Amino acid sequence: xxxxxxxxxxxxxxxxxxxxxxxxxxxxxxxxxxxxxxxxxxxxxxxxxxxxxxxxxxxxxxxxxxxxxxxxxxxxxxxxxxxxxxxxxxxxxxxxxxxxxxxxxxxxxxxxxxxxxxxxxxxxxxxxxxxxxxxxxxxxxxxxxxxxxxxxxxxxxxxxxxxxxxxxxxxxxxxxxxxxxxxxxxxxxxxxxxxxxxxxxxxxxxxxxxxxxxxxxxxxxxxxxxxxxxxxxxxxxxxxxxxxxxxxxxxxxxxxxxxxxxxxxxxxxxxxxxxxxxxxxxxxxxxxxxxxxxxxxxxxxxxxxxxxxxxxxxxxxxxxxxxxxxxxxxxxxxxxxxxxxxxxxxxxxxxxxxxxxxxxxxxxxxxxxxxxxxxxxxxxxxxxxxxxxxxxxxxxxxxxxxxxxxxxxxxxxxxxxxxxxxxxxxxxxxxxxxxxxxxxxxxxxxxxxxxxxxxxxxxxxxxxxxxxxxxxxxxxxxxxxxxxxxxxxxxxxxxxxxxxxxxxxxxxxxxxxxxxxxxxxxxxxxxxxxxxxxxxxxxxxxxxxxxxxxxxxxxxxxxxxxxxxxxxxxxxxxxxxxxxxxxxxxxxxxxxxxxxxxxxxxxxxxxxxxxxxxxxxxxxxxxxxxxxxxxxxx
Numbered sequence: 001x002x003x004x005x006x007x008x009x010x011x012x013x014x015x016x017x018x019x020x021x022x023x024x025x026x027x028x029x030x031x032x033x034x035x036x037x038x039x040x041x042x043x044x045x046x047x048x049x050x051x052x053x054x055x056x057x058x059x060x061x062x063x064x065x066x067x068x069x070x071x072x073x074x075x076x077x078x079x080x081x082x083x084x085x086x087x088x089x090x091x092x093x094x095x096x097x098x099x100x101x102x103x104x105x106x107x108x109x110x111x112x113x114x115x116x117x118x119x120x121x122x123x124x125x126x127x128x129x130x131x132x133x134x135x136x137x138x139x140x141x142x143x144x145x146x147x148x149x150x151x152x153x154x155x156x157x158x159x160x161x162x163x164x165x166x167x168x169x170x171x172x173x174x175x176x177x178x179x180x181x182x183x184x185x186x187x188x189x190x191x192x193x194x195x196x197x198x199x200x201x202x203x204x205x206x207x208x209x210x211x212x213x214x215x216x217x218x219x220x221x222x223x224x225x226x227x228x229x230x231x232x233x234x235x236x237x238x239x240x241x242x243x244x245x246x247x248x249x250x251x252x253x254x255x256x257x258x259x260x261x262x263x264x265x266x267x268x269x270x271x272x273x274x275x276x277x278x279x280x281x282x283x284x285x286x287x288x289x290x291x292x293x294x295x296x297x298x299x300x301x302x303x304x305x306x307x308x309x310x311x312x313x314x315x316x317x318x319x320x321x322x323x324x325x326x327x328x329x330x331x332x333x334x335x336x337x338x339x340x341x342x343x344x345x346x347x348x349x350x351x352x353x354x355x356x357x358x359x360x361x362x363x364x365x366x367x368x369x370x371x372x373x374x375x376x377x378x379x380x381x382x383x384x385x386x387x388x389x390x391x392x393x394x395x396x397x398x399x400x401x402x403x404x405x406x407x408x409x410x411x412x413x414x415x416x417x418x419x420x421x422x423x424x425x426x427x428x429x430x431x432x433x434x435x436x437x438x439x440x441x442x443x444x445x446x447x448x449x450x451x452x453x454x455x456x457x458x459x460x461x462x463x464x465x466x467x468x469x470x471x472x473x474x475x476x477x478x479x480x481x482x483x484x485x486x487x488x489x490x491x492x493x494x495x496x497x498x499x500x501x502x503x504x505x506x507x508x509x510x511x512x513x514x515x516x517x518x519x520x521x522x523x524x525x526x527x528x529x530x531x532x533x534x535x536x537x538x539x540x541x542x543x544x545x546x547x548x549x550x551x552x553x554x555x556x557x558x559x560x561x562x563x564x565x566x567x568x569x570x571x572x573x574x575x576x577x578x579x580x581x582x583x584x585x586x587x588x589x590x591x592x593x594x595x596x597x598x599x600x601x602x603x604x605x606x607x608x609x610x611x612x613x614x615x616x617x618x619x620x621x622x623x624x625x626x627x628x629x630x631x632x633x634x
Contacts, residue, residue: 018291018456025060031087046080053078072348097508097588104260104515107253109202111519113210114246114253115526120152120214121243122533145215152211153204160203167191174511243530244566250523251570251607252577254516258603259578261509261516263589266599268509270591271502277429278327279367280494282318283461284468285326286311286475291456293486300455301382301447308359310478311460316471319463321366322359322446326459327431328497329490335442340398341408353394354439356431357446357455363389363426365463373405373424380445387445388420392428394440409442418450434501435590457489468493508588520607524614531563531618539625547627556623563615564608571604578603 013020021027036045054074061070085091134144171189288307290296295303304322311320325331336352345351363375371392380387388409395404404422411418420442428438449455464471472491479488499506535542542555582594592599 016292018289018294018296033083042080042082046078049078049080093504094507097504100260100508100585100588101511101515104257104512107257108515108519108522109206111250111253111522111526113206114250115522115529116155116206117210117214118243118246118526118530120211121246122529123214145212148215149208149211152215153207156203156207156211157200159206160199164191164196164199167195174514243533247523247527247530247566248570248573250526251567251611252574254519254523255571255574255603255607256578256581257512257516257519258606259574259582259600260585261512262599262603263582263585263592263594263596264505264509264512266592266596267588267590268502268505271434271505272499274430274434274591276434276498277368277427280498282464282466282468283327283366283494284464284471284475284491285329285494285497286460286462286479286491287326287329287457287489288460288479289457289487289489291454293483295486296454304359304446304458307460307479307482310482311462311475314462314471314474314478316464316466316474317462318465319361319365321362321461322458323362323461324357324446324455324458325431326461327366327429327494328501329459332432335411337411339410341410342402343398352440354441356441356443357449358443359446362443362461366461367463368429369427371425371427372403373422375424375426376443376445381447384448386418386420386448387423389424389426389443390422391426391438391441393438394442395425397440416450420444434498468495505588505590520610523607524610527563527566527611528614528618531559531615532621535559535618535622538622542622542625543627546625552623556619559619559622560612560615563611563619567608567611571607575600575604 007015010022012022021029034045036042057070057073061073168191175189290300290303308320308322311317325333333355334352335355336348338351338353343350358376360376360378360380363370370389372395373389375389376387390398390404398404399407404425407422409420409422411420426443430438431441432439446455446458460475462468462471462475472493475491476488479486545555546552578600579595586594
């Protein structure tokens with residue numbers, strides 16, 4: 001998202017009404033940038049900043065934060081990094097999966113190169129008599145190798161040039177795979193100098209690496225035997241073994257890709273079908289910014305009630321509630337100064353809990369079961385005793401052997417101290433991150449929030465019996481009809497919000513599956529090509545077998561057995577390498593082991609079936625050879 005307008009930071013209050021962060025030292029919102037003096041290394045700047053940082057923290061928080069909180073803050077180090085590529089949280093989020101995808105693409109390139117090397121081997125076998133004649137009349141071996149490498153480089157550079165011609169179309173295809181729709185994500189993708197340079201380097205390396213072996217083999221000939229060699233004899237020797245070795249390598253790489261794709265797909269499925277603790281279907285969330293709209297203090301409670309009434313009247317709406325942070329909204333509240341009755345904290349982390357302020361019948365409308373006691377009700381108003389509902393994790397941590405109902409949570413000290421009575425325990429839910437373990441969390445009634453801790457905005461949770469997305473525009477119109485200057489920050493279904501949390505996994509799963517299928521097709525084509533070539537070179541042998549009484553079915557079984565042997569060798573090596581390589585993916589997986597037997601077995605079965613299909617046609621053709629024609633082949 002490019003920046004269109006810059007304005008002075010001193011105008012923050014006018015640009016962001018109601019959020020005067022310039023006067024709030026407790027709010028961390030600025031990205032600090034500096035230009036290093038000539039000759040000053042980044043490490044020296046980092047050391048200086050981390051000397052200055054604690055002094056600033058002491059000045060700001062010494063009278064506001066407890067000693068333990070200040071100690072924790074002073075122990076943190078300020079990160080200083082290069083600004084050459086700007087600030088980008090997206091880069092931090094997607095760098096690891098994109099590197100994984102780069103490795104996957106490299107394996108696909110290797111499979112393509114192995115196919116080309118096999119074709120060059122077959123071509124070299126056909127040209128062996130020509131090369132023998134060249135060597136016999138005095139041609140130098142080095143000169144012939146250079147000629148063959150030149151041909152290989154020409155092929156690779158032409159392939160790279162053709163690839164660039166399709167790059168624009170292919171990039172948009174990949175973006176559609178990522179987005180899952182015809183609407184492309186807002187990414188600027190174009191060919192630049194670095195892309196062209198990388199393509200040229202990859203083309204040259206591919207031409208050299210996979211053209212060298214066929215070129216070297218072609219020129220290392222026994223001239224006497226080569227010039228006397230029959231066509232049937234040319235299929236023997238190193239070229240046949242090397243061609244099979246290339247097919248084995250293709251199967252190895254294909255298996256590794258399919259295993260990786262299978263692990264990523266299973267990770268995505270596990271995250272998409274994880275039990276979040278509430279009913280996500282038919283749930284629409286509307287985020288409204290009260291503070292920017294000019295509302296504060298007592299006005300917020302009245303505004304919330306009015307909006308709840310208006311949203312309930314939308315046709316198709318079954319019920320509406322409200323919460324300060326919402327589900328997967330990107331915001332959260334942390335409390336570290338509350339005291340739980342009957343519990344003595346042993347470390348700072350023991351006092352840290354997540355919190356949310358919610359409306360009446362919040363748990364019933366969202367679909368979170370109340371396990372013990374009750375939830376937040378209509379009678380929990382400003383003047384009634386303050387109540388709190390805790391989740392299972394918090395109940396187990398603070399009350400492992402007792403009933404939490406009736407216990408108290410104390411907030412603040414002195415005359416400003418607030419006392420909340422625990423009235424219920426609800427099921428753990430996923431509210432921020434599908435991967436992260438559920439944190440300790442408590443819920444209070446939004447109408448009972450203290451004046452010293454105002455609410456800036458609220459999420460309205462709308463439960464409907466029809467597709468939630470169909471009510472998005474109606475919800476926007478309802479808020480605008482109440483106050484056209486009241487900002488609606490977002491309107492999203494629960495499925496959309498949860499889906500955004502797995503966008504990285506969806507990117508990797510879709511692209512790795514795409515490249516895995518491509519690799520499988522390339523490996524099958526390579527096996528088909530090698531088997532077809534070998535069968536063509538063995539025409540005489542097969543004709544003799546048939547003439548001596550061999551059954552056509554036996555010939556076909558012999559050829560399929562040879563193909564299966566190649567596949568089995570590739571699978572054995574591929575499984576071993578997949579188990580080793582999968583360890584690099586540990587942090588990217590969820591709910592599935594890197595050595596998941598089902599994924600490996602499925603990948604092996606798919607490759608075996610594809611390989612057998614690819615080998616069947618050459619085997620069938622070989623079994624249909626006419627013995628008389630085969631014997632006249634010479």
